[in-house]
Amino acid sequence: MAEQYITLISSLPYLPPFEKAERSPITRLKLEQRLHILKPDDARQLVIAEALVSWRMSLSKPKTDQEMLLRCCAALQDISHPALREFVEFRLDQQTILAALRLRQHVFESSFLEQVNGASRWARVIASNWDSPDFKLAAVYPWIPQARTYIEANDAGALDRLMMGIIWQQLSRIADSNRFGFEAVFAFVLKWDILQAWLARDAGKAKSRFQELIKEVQNDS
């Protein structure tokens, strides 16, 4: 138990469940001020992980899958903390499964495997069970059938809520494993990010952002 992390954890406010929160309990500026207590190596790893798997990382998302894969591989090499690495891998697995569910109707398994190979340990399993509704992974990831239903129904809001809930639970479990250690700190930061994303939901802004992205894609092609 590192004493500076006891101070850090105690200086952070209670984070309510994201669905019940009415406002953010701490601003980004204040959070970053508190995070100055982190050991330099832990701080560096947190920044890398945040850029890769935080909920709002999509704002700086690479344009191609290859770029994303390169970024993932480089980041994983730099993350040595076991719990943080495990969480990053958990998120990459989750993203890979979601990508597979979305792409299944449009591409062949070989094309999918080519796109995501190396991003997740499940890529080959998914490709070899391409025609199975849940890629035979529902026993490992019980959320897959529900996510598939939302994707098929084009219900992005419900899918986001489901994914946020799963990540939130995973982060809570990680934080409980070491309540006054780095695990609790990075779990707080990533949960705070989900909370911010949840509070920032705005149909109007989402629509204009979507239109911006469409224009961006059209200009690129």
Next chain:
Amino acid sequence: MEPLILGLGWLGLYAPLGLAAIGSSVGCMRAGSAACGALLEVESGYGRFIGVAALPSSITIYGIVVTMSLRRELTLENSPGIFGLGVLTGLALLYCAIAQGDACTASINASKSKQEVFGISIAPAALIEGFAVFAFVFALVLAADIPK
């Protein structure tokens, strides 16, 4: 052999105080770190966090009293008894102080966000204090049976 037995006697004589002081230091350091963090988050009630952080220090007092009660001229007859009683009491106090520090840390962390749980959140720390008191009282009782 004699110097070894007498040496163990001296070890047992000082163990309650030495080990309790180590435990209290660690306990207070952890609880104090939590209190400092909580001070950044709350707007009032600073004193009670610092008060809770000081709880593990009481265990050193038990160590002082046990060491004083064991104090006598060391002989080959009483040294083994003093060693056994002193070391085991010291270890019990050491662990109680560290555990109490952790309980106080958790209490401070919980009550900073929900002030109404402050009283009840100290209960685990108070229970641990009870275990330290058991170790302390029975050390005093048994110390009376060690030959002078």
